[in-house]
Amino acid sequence: MSLLELKDVSRSFWTPRSLVDIALGRSPAVLRAVHRVDLAVAEGETLGIVGESGCGKSTLARLAVGLQAPDGGTVLFEGRPMSGPDPAGRIQMVFQDPYSSLNPRMTIGALLEEVVGRYHRELSRRERQAEVREALARVGLPAETAAKYPHALSGGQRQRVSIARALCPRPRILVADEPVSALDASVQAQIINLLQRLSRETGITILFISHDMQVVRHLCDRVAVMYLGKVMEVAPVEALFDHPRHPYTAGLMDAVPDVTRRRGTARQPVSGEMPDPYAEIRGCRFASRCRFAEARCAEPQRLTETAPGGLVRCWKAADATLPFSGGKTLT
Amino acid sequence: MTPLIRRFVRSPAGIGGLAMLLALAAAVVVTPLISPYDPYALDFGNALMPPDAAHWFGTDNFGRDIFTRIVAGAVYDLRLATTCVFGPMILGILIGLCAGYYGGWVDDALMRITDIVWAFPFYVLVLTIVGVLGPGEGNLYIAFFMVNWIGYARIVRGETQIIRRLEYVQALTILRFGPARTMLRHILPNAVTPAVVYSMSDLVLTVQAVAALSFFGLGVQPPAPEWGLLIVESVDYMRDAPWMTIFPGLAIAWVGVAFALLGEGLATAMKPKG
Numbered sequence: 001m002s003l004l005e006l007k008d009v010s011r012s013f014w015t016p017r018s019l020v021d022i023a024l025g026r027s028p029a030v031l032r033a034v035h036r037v038d039l040a041v042a043e044g045e046t047l048g049i050v051g052e053s054g055c056g057k058s059t060l061a062r063l064a065v066g067l068q069a070p071d072g073g074t075v076l077f078e079g080r081p082m083s084g085p086d087p088a089g090r091i092q093m094v095f096q097d098p099y100s101s102l103n104p105r106m107t108i109g110a111l112l113e114e115v116v117g118r119y120h121r122e123l124s125r126r127e128r129q130a131e132v133r134e135a136l137a138r139v140g141l142p143a144e145t146a147a148k149y150p151h152a153l154s155g156g157q158r159q160r161v162s163i164a165r166a167l168c169p170r171p172r173i174l175v176a177d178e179p180v181s182a183l184d185a186s187v188q189a190q191i192i193n194l195l196q197r198l199s200r201e202t203g204i205t206i207l208f209i210s211h212d213m214q215v216v217r218h219l220c221d222r223v224a225v226m227y228l229g230k231v232m233e234v235a236p237v238e239a240l241f242d243h244p245r246h247p248y249t250a251g252l253m254d255a256v257p258d259v260t261r262r263r264g265t266a267r268q269p270v271s272g273e274m275p276d277p278y279a280e281i282r283g284c285r286f287a288s289r290c291r292f293a294e295a296r297c298a299e300p301q302r303l304t305e306t307a308p309g310g311l312v313r314c315w316k317a318a319d320a321t322l323p324f325s326g327g328k329t330l331t
Numbered sequence: 332m333t334p335l336i337r338r339f340v341r342s343p344a345g346i347g348g349l350a351m352l353l354a355l356a357a358a359v360v361v362t363p364l365i366s367p368y369d370p371y372a373l374d375f376g377n378a379l380m381p382p383d384a385a386h387w388f389g390t391d392n393f394g395r396d397i398f399t400r401i402v403a404g405a406v407y408d409l410r411l412a413t414t415c416v417f418g419p420m421i422l423g424i425l426i427g428l429c430a431g432y433y434g435g436w437v438d439d440a441l442m443r444i445t446d447i448v449w450a451f452p453f454y455v456l457v458l459t460i461v462g463v464l465g466p467g468e469g470n471l472y473i474a475f476f477m478v479n480w481i482g483y484a485r486i487v488r489g490e491t492q493i494i495r496r497l498e499y500v501q502a503l504t505i506l507r508f509g510p511a512r513t514m515l516r517h518i519l520p521n522a523v524t525p526a527v528v529y530s531m532s533d534l535v536l537t538v539q540a541v542a543a544l545s546f547f548g549l550g551v552q553p554p555a556p557e558w559g560l561l562i563v564e565s566v567d568y569m570r571d572a573p574w575m576t577i578f579p580g581l582a583i584a585w586v587g588v589a590f591a592l593l594g595e596g597l598a599t600a601m602k603p604k605g
Binding site: 166 | 497499502504506507508520
């Protein structure tokens with residue numbers, strides 16, 4: 001059984017209408033940030049969610065922790081539907097911006113101690129402080145960090161504190177929303193390794209949201225590719241990177257600069273911009289940018305299983321003679 | 332709180348303002364002990380004396396020592412000003428926090444009330460209240476409490492709306508911290524700085540407003556040596572004994588400048604780093 005399951009989950013945002021709009025009977029513009037997504041997260045795995053900015057991956061993260069309620073479908077945690085954040089704190093989140101994710105007026109020790117006290121009320125002050133030291137050690141920070149204020153820490157150290165805070169309630173799932181995209185490359189690697197170690201040592205389930213294909217490839221067991229609020233492809237990480245089955249996945253991978261690529265071999269990254277997210281698209285959402293688009297793509301596409309553990313939302317994926325395998329070369 | 336004090340001490344404006352207030356406080360405490368004059372006792376033989384070594388600020392038309400009266404009046408003005416600022420300030424901060432944190436209909440309701448109170452010109456409202464309830468210090472408090480919270484509610488609401496969206500507040504929501512704790516312990520300390528700074532300029536304005544209302548006969552009643560009253564009593568003698576007007580005026584200015592400088596110092600000290 002999957003630990004966390006999103007069933008037909010949608011979340012839309014409405015732009016407020018002006019009085020003139022209401023008088024003229026115009027319907028409000030709807031942005032379908034997440035549109036009828038089905039996704040299951042298995043116990044202990046690290047599931048990556050990738051996509052360009054604006055594809056709805058952050059909204060998906062907020063739905064997964066219960067920070068936002070879906071307006072369609074249900075989010076199941078341990079088989080039970082969620083309403084709001086888990087009362088026992090078993091799903092926690094690490095945020096993107098290390099500079100706004102810690103209260104600037106509290107020392108690291110004070111803010112961690114408060115969280116420890118919230119979840120382990122029986123502990124004495126001394127025991128709580130010991131717990132704080134342990135929490136810092138878990139994320140590779142020295143005990144002296146407890147006396148410091150957030151402004152005295154680097155971005156990477158702050159992100160470690162965020163992870164330590166998220167781990168205090170002993171969660172089963174850690175949702176990480178772009179936790180490294182605001183950090184330097186070398187610090188990124190440290191945080192990724194920390195998450196990897198946590199996953200290996202504690203078996204915690206990680207939902208890792210990112211736009212960085214390389215990082216996802218390094219960290220994740222399985223990857224879901226999102227585009228305009230829909231999941232386009234889900235596959236185990238090696239299968240996805242070796243044989244992307246959706247043209248969008250292939251294009252995303254080709255957009256990653258690769259210094260080892262031979263000169264003269266052609267890259268075919270996704271070109272153009274995402275279409276207006278407010279527009280109603282009936283058929284394949286990617287068709288307007290797809291190099292292989294045909295008339296049939298104007299029809300709604302279903303997420304179908306093409307390989308074991310792999311789901312693709314493209315009717316062409318069943319066709320074995322696809323020209324985009326491996327994201328490497330075309331004829 | 333030590334870093335706050337350390338940064339405050341380094342700000343010359345803040346120290347200057349504090350020193351001016353402490354000087355006034357020292358005068359209030361010491362003067363009754365060493366002054367040979369009673370602020371209320373009449374002495375017609377020495378009426379309208381210009382400032383000299385015996386009467387530093389001169390005497391009024393009843394021969395009372397103006398310096399002694401000003402110092403005694405400071406208690407009235409400071410008590411009125413601080414109560415009329417800090418009381419409504421607490422009220423306004425709580426209202427602003429709730430409006431900004433909950434948003435939606437709570438925000439709508441509280442802000443409409445704010446707009447309604449805001450729409451009344453202050454002095455018209457005070458005149459109405461005092462007209463109905465009669466003049467006096469107690470009714471001044473009622474008038475100020477009804478009006479003075481608005482600025483704080485608006486400032487804190489705006490700050491709260493920004494802070495509520497920050498990731499550390501969202502983390503608290505996921506960690507299931509209740510709204511009271513989130514608001515008071517995590518949002519308030521980061522939202523209150525502009526309100527505290529504003530309260531200092533509000534004190535300046537309120538000292539003037541208290542003096543003005545007493546001047547119109549709506550506030551503190553004679554023979555209390557409240558500064559506004561000192562000025563109103565001097566009006567008939569302004570040409571022959573200008574010191575009767577000038578020194579109470581300078582006292583109001585002294586307090587105003589002191590609070591303005593103090594506010595400047597607090598603003599520097601309370602800005603969080605990073």
